[in-house]
Amino acid sequence: MRILKFGGSSVGTPEVIKGVVSIIDGKQKEDSHAVVVSAFRGVTDGLIRGAELAASGSAEYNDIIKELEDRHIDVIRERISVYRQSEVIAHFKMTLNELEDILTGVYLVWELTPRTMDFIVSFGERFSAYILSWCLTDSGVPANFADAREFIKTDIRFGSARILMEQTYRNIRDYFKEKKELQVVTGFIASTERGETSTLGRGGSDYTASILGAALGVDMIEIWTDVNGLMTADPRKVKQAFTIPELSYEEAMELSHFGAKVIYPPTLQPAMKAGIPILICNTFSPESSGTRIEKQPTGKNGIIKGLSSIENIALVTIRGSGMIGVSGIAARIFKALAEAGINIIMITQASSEHTICLAILSKHAKDAQKSIEEEFRIELMEESIDRVLIEDDMCIIAVVGDYMQRTPGIAGQVFKALGDGKINIVAIAQGSSERNISFIVNKDDEARAMTALHDAFFTKMAVTNGTGH
Numbered sequence: 001m002r003i004l005k006f007g008g009s010s011v012g013t014p015e016v017i018k019g020v021v022s023i024i025d026g027k028q029k030e031d032s033h034a035v036v037v038s039a040f041r042g043v044t045d046g047l048i049r050g051a052e053l054a055a056s057g058s059a060e061y062n063d064i065i066k067e068l069e070d071r072h073i074d075v076i077r078e079r080i081s082v083y084r085q086s087e088v089i090a091h092f093k094m095t096l097n098e099l100e101d102i103l104t105g106v107y108l109v110w111e112l113t114p115r116t117m118d119f120i121v122s123f124g125e126r127f128s129a130y131i132l133s134w135c136l137t138d139s140g141v142p143a144n145f146a147d148a149r150e151f152i153k154t155d156i157r158f159g160s161a162r163i164l165m166e167q168t169y170r171n172i173r174d175y176f177k178e179k180k181e182l183q184v185v186t187g188f189i190a191s192t193e194r195g196e197t198s199t200l201g202r203g204g205s206d207y208t209a210s211i212l213g214a215a216l217g218v219d220m221i222e223i224w225t226d227v228n229g230l231m232t233a234d235p236r237k238v239k240q241a242f243t244i245p246e247l248s249y250e251e252a253m254e255l256s257h258f259g260a261k262v263i264y265p266p267t268l269q270p271a272m273k274a275g276i277p278i279l280i281c282n283t284f285s286p287e288s289s290g291t292r293i294e295k296q297p298t299g300k301n302g303i304i305k306g307l308s309s310i311e312n313i314a315l316v317t318i319r320g321s322g323m324i325g326v327s328g329i330a331a332r333i334f335k336a337l338a339e340a341g342i343n344i345i346m347i348t349q350a351s352s353e354h355t356i357c358l359a360i361l362s363k364h365a366k367d368a369q370k371s372i373e374e375e376f377r378i379e380l381m382e383e384s385i386d387r388v389l390i391e392d393d394m395c396i397i398a399v400v401g402d403y404m405q406r407t408p409g410i411a412g413q414v415f416k417a418l419g420d421g422k423i424n425i426v427a428i429a430q431g432s433s434e435r436n437i438s439f440i441v442n443k444d445d446e447a448r449a450m451t452a453l454h455d456a457f458f459t460k461m462a463v464t465n466g467t468g469h
């Protein structure tokens with residue numbers, strides 16, 4: 001049994017959906033339990049834009065509704081037999097009317113809460129899963145539409161809700177017990193205990209697939225996307241990037257945490273706990289072998305597995321003589337940021353204990369500064385701590401590989417490659433797992449740093465290995 005997940009990049013035009021149907025048709029013979037699907041490419045962004053336009057009092061949100069209508073109807077007309085089309089279109093339009101009503105409401109009251117936003121973006125997956133279920137049925141693969149809000153339960157952190165695991169696993173098992181036909185499940189969306197619509201965070205459909213897989217104890221979770229698996233670097237940033245055939249859950253977790261968007265970071269956890277391998281495959285090249293993520297890969301392919309990077313980083317520096325030898329400073333900083341709901345991506349502390357540096361997303365910089373300054377109000381007044389310093393327009397780069405821990409000299413090679421490229425490093429951190437060396441450079445240096453590292457660790461190596469990458 002397996003779960004197949006198709007991302008937005010794999011669904012969006014009638015031609016691509018034809019390919020998706022044929023992949024699922026082939027897999028059906030091997031028994032798939034469920035297909036998880038994201039909104040059609042760009043639809044979630046469109047819904048967010050529509051909601052924001054409506055909230056700002058602009059009637060242009062209507063243009064977005066029209067665009068959405070045309071795109072979805074186009075797929076229905078191209079991919080579903082004429083005799084079924086009117087039924088599918090009628091149902092689609094009924095749901096679209098619901099979206100229109102809620103956007104009109106937002107337009108009238110000029111107010112958009114995170115809860116309403118989640119409800120609005122949920123339409124993307126509701127449309128795509130419904131339409132795909134009919135495309136499949138119409139092609140001779142009987143399938144049902146399954147709204148994940150019926151079984152995935154979360155807390156009320158709208159926009160990026162936490163799954164209530166026990167209840168969700170139980171619900172999934174109950175839901176699937178009776179189902180004989182293939183279920184086409186909405187990715188990304190869920191509901192709270194009170195039944196309000198919530199979402200799992202951008203890119204969250206991968207997570208839906210992993211939760212379903214773990215609850216049902218499948219043999220494999222397949223993530224179908226628009227690249228040949230998890231690659232040595234983002235292929236949009238490093239042209240020479242190539243597919244990593246195998247890697248461990250931990251390596252995949254590090255790479256995704258540091259920006260490899262191909263898999264949403266929380267996805268790895270449920271699969272790892274249940275020991276289910278994840279395969280990343282290319283919808284546009286189904287015969288390619290892709291990437292296999294599992295517990296103990298054979299480890300034949302290099303000490304460093306990949307590079308990833310996150311842009312739009314701000315570096316927060318807290319500095320002052322009052323920090324030396326005083327316990328609990330770091331704890332207070334973390335508490336202040338946690339209370340403001342800000343995620344820390346990287347931390348370094350100078351051994352003099354004179355400074356602590358934190359990397360966070362730029363969009364949180366102002367709030368972070370405010371909450372840390374509030375927490376250290378007294379120390380700032382006494383001048384035992386200097387002002388909290390923010391440096392924006394930074395980028396984090398991470399070099400990841402399980403075998404780094406047993407191989408001396410890797411950090412030396414990383415920094416030599418950067419030094420040779422005359423790239424200035426602003427801050428450095430190495431995880432205690434030693435599976436990851438991460439550092440901060442100016443955003444302007446990102447492309448050069450990635451290329452220099454890729455050349456040093458992969459391109460040259462591939463040439464000498466004769467792998468021809």
Ligand code: ADP
Binds near residue numbers: 038262306308
């Ligand atoms: P989907 O719509 O299928 O969920 P995403 O856009 O979320 O697809 O993720 C796929 C994209 O992730 C690729 O097109 C690629 O640009 C990007 N990406 C970033 N880092 C990596 C990496 N290391 N390997 C592969 N893809 C990556």
Ligand code: ASP
Binds near residue numbers: 045202205
């Ligand atoms: N449609 C959602 C998004 O764009 C979820 C996903 O694609 O995984 O973020």
Ligand code: MG
Binds near residue numbers: 007203206262
């Ligand atoms: Mg994605």
